[in-house]
Amino acid sequence: MSQFDPTPDTKLLIDGEEYAFTQQRGVVYAEIGKAAKTFRIKNSEGAFFALKVFFPGFRGARLLNNNHKIKQLSQIQGLRIAQRKILAKSKYRQLIEEHGALENSILMPWVEGQAWANFLDSKIAFSREESLQLAKSLATLLANFEGQGIAHCDLSSKNIVFKGKGEDIQFVDIEEIYSDGFVPPSADRMPAGSPGYSPGWIRKYGLWQREADRFAGAILLAEILAWSDGEVRSSSAGETFFYADEVGGTKTSHRFTLIRNRLNALSKKLEKLFVQTWSASKIERCASLASWHHAIQDLDKSSTNLPKPQTSAVSQKPTLQVSPTMIDFGTVDSRKKGQIANAVSILIRNTGHEKVEVKLTRPNWILLSETQISLGPGESQEIQLYLLDNMPTPAKGDYYHFVKGLVIDSNGGNWVLGGKYQIKRGFF
Known part of the structure; x- marks a missing residue:
């Protein structure tokens, strides 16, 4: 079977x-x-x-x-x-x-929480403090791994799961993990990393050694450190920040420049580590994860001097609390027509001290139970979202990811919620 x-x-x-x-x-x-x-x-x-x-x-x-x-x-x-x-x-x-x-x-x-990929794909905002705290926690874990001679060997945004915006970080998909005494993979099964986190020289030859997490770890830490910037968030390529073919070597792109400039604004040491790793042609030439850990710790000590990120609608400090912050319509049967494909609900709460007027907009393949609501201090209201049968379908694969499933505009803050659904094709 x-x-x-x-x-x-x-x-x-x-x-x-x-x-x-x-x-x-x-x-x-x-x-x-x-x-x-x-x-x-x-x-x-x-x-x-x-x-x-x-x-x-x-x-x-x-x-x-x-x-x-x-x-x-x-x-x-x-x-x-x-x-x-x-x-x-x-x-x-x-x-x-x-x-x-x-x-x-x-x-x-079972590990509860959200993968970093969800934040990249849905462009969920982080404050400067939240970005720094998550990067600090992740750098500590990765430096500890490398110090003990351990490497995940397939680090990516999908393989890091945490609660809230950085609590209890856990790694998943650890079957390729490296440690002294482990049985190595065969040559045709050598871990080659994941798209967006692996340069061409790793994808070609594979990598299974104690330093194997240096490149992917650097990309992840750079993404997280820069994520409080609105322009950085809006430039994400989806569930990864970088496209697979733009990573590493002498290649540069708009996304590379954004990250590099953001790191430079935080610390010249961070920018140097990023460029060193990006341009490396072998893993030993990438910056050690301990170096990243020390640089981020130093940044934490001088956090009062951190530059302010560019403002955007989703980065304003809201008096609205929205839960969940990502829309998941689940599995949709594409064979059924003339009806609502699926439905979910979100809760909007006014956590401020003044009345808030809220306007809700959506694409034409989502129906809302309400398009305008008023919330007094402490009040909340549940909104139903209905996925209609004219929803877009992915050209390849079964999952469709969207960036703007619901736009929430109010005098107390603005939110943009992305999400996903899975298309059930044919008969199972």
Whole structure:
């Protein structure tokens, strides 16, 4: 059996405990990655776990060989999902005979939060202080990794998850992680990084060594440090800030210049580290992650002198609180016409001390329950968003990401909410 397609009624018995698959709008919840599909499941007590089911070709013995060593990393900050079980046939024979595609799948903790990719794609605003705090926390973790001889080897905006705007950072998709004594990947499976975080020389040859996170780590830290600037946010390429073909070497672009100038305004040392790493032709010539950590710590000490970012509608300090800040319409059946495809709700709250007049606008493929509301101090109102069947569909793939799904204008602050939905094509 090459695929695992559970229904909402599917149950799994693992080590005497029953697990059920969670749903989102009637469909089994799953996230699709490069090598696997990860399902959110829960036990009889309601605790959430992740079940990572690998695609054919990614279920090799190396997962088993490194599993015990990966588990030993679970006490390191940021590696909670290293606490895991491999569903090997030798131990879970009955389960694998019933569901063959589960062989060598991984049961591990479910990490709550949002990936950095969500902020890039939806252009969610950060204050200068929030950008600095997140960069400081991430730099600390990455420098600690490198200092202990550990490298994630596939750092990207999708593989960093945190709560709020920087609390409890966790790394996911750690199967390619490097540490002394680990079984290395075969030459044809050498980690080559992710688009937007990997220059051509890494994509060509791959990289699996203790310094492997230097390039991607530098890009992530630079993105985060610059994110409080409105022009930087508006220039994001989507779930990555840079396009894949503009990263590294002697290439420069408008986005490169924006980031470089923003870092220069913060600290000449940060700009130097960024340019050094960007132009490197081998990983040893990239700035160490400890160097980034020290430079950001120094920036924190002089934070009172930080330059003010350019103002934009979404960067104004609002008296409105909006939740959630990203619109997720879930899975949409493109075969159904003449009806509402899906619906979600958002809550708008006035956290200020004066009455707020709010105007809501949207594209023609979203319908709103209200287009104008008034909120007194402390008042809130739920707004329904209906995805209509004339919504855009992606030319490739199943996911459609949008930047302006809802624009909120008011005398107390302005918000622009982006989001996504998944298109269900044909028959499953």
